[in-house]
Amino acid sequence: MKDMMDSIEQTVIDILARQAVLDPSDIATGDRLDALGIDSLGMVETIFAIEETFDISVPFNANEQNGGGLDLTTVASLIEAVHALTGETVA
Amino acid sequence: MRRVVITGAGTINSLGQDYASTLAALAAGTVAIGPLDIPDVDRLSVRIGAQVRGFVPEDHFDKAQLGLLDRFAQFALVAGREAMGQAGLVVTEALAPRFGVIVGNSGGGMRTQDDAFRAVYAEGKNRVHPFTVPRLMSNAPSAHLTMEFGLRGPSFTVSSACASSNHAMGEAAAMIRAGRADVMLTGGTEAMLTFGGIKAWEGLRVMSSTGCRPFCATRDGMVQGEGAAIYVFEERDHALARGATILAEVAGFAMTSDAGDIVMPDPRGAAAAMRGALADAGLAPEDVGYINAHGTGTAANDRVEAAAINEVFGAATAGVAVSSTKSLHGHLIGGAGAVELLSCLSALAGVIPPTGGITDPDPDCDLDIVAGAARRSETQVVLSNAFAFGGMNAVIVLTAPDRI
Known part of the structure; x- marks a missing residue:
């Protein structure tokens, strides 16, 4: 289970790194996504990549501050959201 | 001319x-x-x-x-x-x-x-x-x-x-x-x-x-x-x-480009289009009684449009009724401005169509929004805004036929 947790974390960071054109090692879980240079369009692409990679649906609306109650502002909160959504998928 | x-x-x-x-x-x-x-x-x-x-x-x-x-x-x-x-x-x-x-x-x-x-x-x-x-x-x-x-x-x-x-x-x-x-x-x-x-x-x-x-x-x-x-x-x-019945005069129009972002609107481009359309019509902000807003209902558009209107109209903003009829007939994308011009003709004929669905006016959109029910109007000058993806803005000014 620990490996799977790490795998989700690493995959999300890889997706963010590709989006932000950074090396994965430059991304810390405490970073804010906007501080990584991911703007609103970048966020839409990031969510798309996450949905395709994990086969989940993220209830994200660019018009709302939060995505259906999910906090998507930091790397850590995004990873947490993916955990929650994949957990639901498995269940 | x-x-x-x-x-x-x-x-x-x-x-x-x-x-x-x-x-x-x-x-x-x-x-x-x-x-x-x-x-x-x-x-x-x-x-x-x-x-x-x-x-x-x-x-x-x-x-x-x-x-x-x-x-x-x-x-x-x-x-x-x-x-x-x-x-x-x-x-x-x-x-x-x-x-x-x-x-x-x-x-x-x-x-x-x-x-x-x-x-x-x-x-x-x-x-x-x-x-x-x-x-x-x-x-x-x-x-x-x-x-x-x-x-x-x-x-x-x-x-x-x-x-x-x-x-x-x-x-x-x-x-x-x-x-x-x-x-x-x-x-x-x-x-x-x-x-x-x-x-x-x-x-x-x-x-x-x-x-x-x-x-x-x-x-x-x-x-x-x-x-x-x-x-x-x-x-x-x-x-x-030929003695035709005239519904309105197309008094002015202007087109501008944001030259910025492919989807995020820029109030400067929107303001320049409204200002340009009024200048083309030889009219002042004080002359305008109604704006059919682009008003898409997205977070980005409505705030930017409200800021642009305030910039162009200044103190006259309070005297301009604004509604977005996309709340009624939806966003017709390439057909939007055409169907929305119907609301402008209605306003020149005395009835400003309302914006539907508003429950809590957004304090960040400081405008005289016509909401819920139509409003009687004697305005002679109306604007129709369209601000597109690609940062392409086009604004039309209509005036009442009896103003001619």
């Missing part, structure tokens, strides 16, 4: 299938947004829209025509016939080369594309309908209008996403002003409520699944509509000489 007036108007949209019923529904604040009734809707996350319901193409076209007409061209023809009927123009041999068509559209024949792609990709078929190309091409509505009425002047289709109609109507007016034509059929049409059309929009995460509430604090995005509105734009002396 040659002046341009509107002598005919026709429409088909989710509120009504002609001019009179649409104006009545606008005045009543009717919300035509509801559950989408299209194939594969269960695979969409956005399942609401403002559809044209109860439209029977066979009531308007024979079988040979229908083979060549996508829904977006059908809408344009139905609206064009009404506009021509209202204008009462006889297209003589002398007038035909001086009479053109410029229609705004964004998506082309989306239903035709959807059907063809479904056939070859999903159903594994190896051929599509032989008229797929002439049906889906973006200039088809303009072409069919020229053929329907024998109009041999300049004709083409303008595509600038959500500003297509305003760009088209601005160009049509410019054509008449410049002396290249005496009469133009113009406006816009869109029929994008297809599985593929909605699916593409879903991707941007800007669509609402609850309703369109422009300038409301709880707004959560846009809702698509479909339909067309077509107008007869006519050189003023030409119209006066």
Whole structure:
């Protein structure tokens, strides 16, 4: 289970790194996504990549501050959201 | 300078299938947004829209025509016939080369594309309908209008996403002003409520699944509509000489580009377009009584548009009524400005259509929003805003006919 947790974390960071054109090692879980240079369009692409990679649906609306109650502002909160959504998928 | 007036108007949209019923529904604040009734809707996350319901193409076209007409061209023809009927123009041999068509559209024949792609990709078929190309091409509505009425002047289709109609109507007016034509059929049409059309929009995460509430604090995005509105734009002396009924004067228009972001609007580009349109009309902000806002109901547009209006109108902002009728008939994308010009004609005739769905006005949008119910007005000058993806802005100023 620990490996799977790490795998989700690493995959999300890889997706963010590709989006932000950074090396994965430059991304810390405490970073804010906007501080990584991911703007609103970048966020839409990031969510798309996450949905395709994990086969989940993220209830994200660019018009709302939060995505259906999910906090998507930091790397850590995004990873947490993916955990929650994949957990639901498995269940 | 040659002046341009509107002598005919026709429409088909989710509120009504002609001019009179649409104006009545606008005045009543009717919300035509509801559950989408299209194939594969269960695979969409956005399942609401403002559809044209109860439209029977066979009531308007024979079988040979229908083979060549996508829904977006059908809408344009139905609206064009009404506009021509209202204008009462006889297209003589002398007038035909001086009479053109410029229609705004964004998506082309989306239903035709959807059907063809479904056939070859999903159903594994190896051929599509032989008229797929002439049906889906973006200039088809303009072409069919020229053929329907024998109009041999300049004709083409303008595509600038959500500003297509305003760009088209601005160009049509410019054509008449410049002396290249005496009469133009113009406006816009869109029929994008297809599985593929909605699916593409879903991707941007800007669509609402609850309703369109422009300038409301709880707004959560846009809702698509479909339909067309077509107008007869006519050189003023030409119209006066034949004793035509004049609905309004196209007093000014302006077009600007943000040159910034492909989707995020910039208040400077929007403000420059409004300022330019007023300057073109030789009018001041104090003269304006109503603005039909672009008002999409997205977080980004409404705040930017409110800021731009405040910048242009300054102290006069408080005296300008604003509404977004996208809350009623949805966002018609390439047909938006054309259908929204109906609200401007309504305002000049004394009734400002309301914005629907507002529960808590957004304090960040400091405007006199007409909400809930229509408002009586004696305004003589109205603006119609269109601010498109691509940072393309087009604003039209109409004035009351008795102001002439």
